[in-house]
Amino acid sequence: MESRILKPTSGARDLKFVSMPKNLGHGQIPRGWFTENEFIESLTRSERWVLACLVTYVWRMPYEQNGNLIANRLAYLYRDKEQLVTLMSERTLAQKCYSDRSTVHAAIDKLDDFGAAIRISGTKGKDGSNLYILGYESRSGSKGEKRSDKLFSESLILRNGGKIPEDIKEIIRNDGNRRGTKLWMSTIQPYGEWLGALLFSPISPLVPKREPEMVLPDALEGEDFA
Secondary structure (H helix, E strand, O other): OOEOOOOOOOOOOOHHHOOOOOOOOOOOOEOOOOOOOHHHHHOOHHHHHHHHHHHHOOOOOOOOOOOOHHHHHHHHHHHOOOEEEEEEEHHHHHHHOOOOHHHHHHHHHHHHHHOOOEEEOOOOOOOOEEEEEEEEEEEOOOOOOOEEEEEHHHOHHHHOOOOOOHHHHHHHHOHHHOOOOOHHHOEEOOOOEEHHHHHHOOOOOOOOOOOOOOOOOHHHOOOOOO
16 A cells, blocks of 8 residues: 655654554555545544554554463454454553544544544543554455555545444444454345445445536636626
């Protein structure tokens, strides 16, 4: 995936240079994220920064670690379910985004409401971490397979100004407890379609229709209609 710099709020470093633990993979800001994306355009700079930070810290370590139940759960979600997830507390998010917790909390509420970062609440307390499901990784299934990220914030539903429905968000939250099926291959009822098709296909019944742009005939260009 090609990356694009997200300009942070005043005084913050660019996300490309935030240090990360060696055992963590990371996401990248996708090129075209800001182009014709009504959801991204609706975000404030602080909200964009929070979303970009979550995407940057996606867990991509597929191997389990002895005695580390949390790491093993994250490895399972990435390796077997092909989910793109980030585990982080709001306090840590605030530190990395050079913001305060109330701003981060409000941003997370909005991202969860639209379905760009579907939150699974964790332990209570100042340092309690939440799990955020940001999308899924598309894999070709062949040797030397090509992989690409499918972020919910890039889905045609959000790009066209809509929200992922609550019932579908709940299915996504519970996906980790279903063995066998990849996230994007989950069949969603009553549509009878895979989740991936509902989110990213232009003919999905969930994609809001954009108003067609009015194009004036050449002969009328420049005319004053006042």
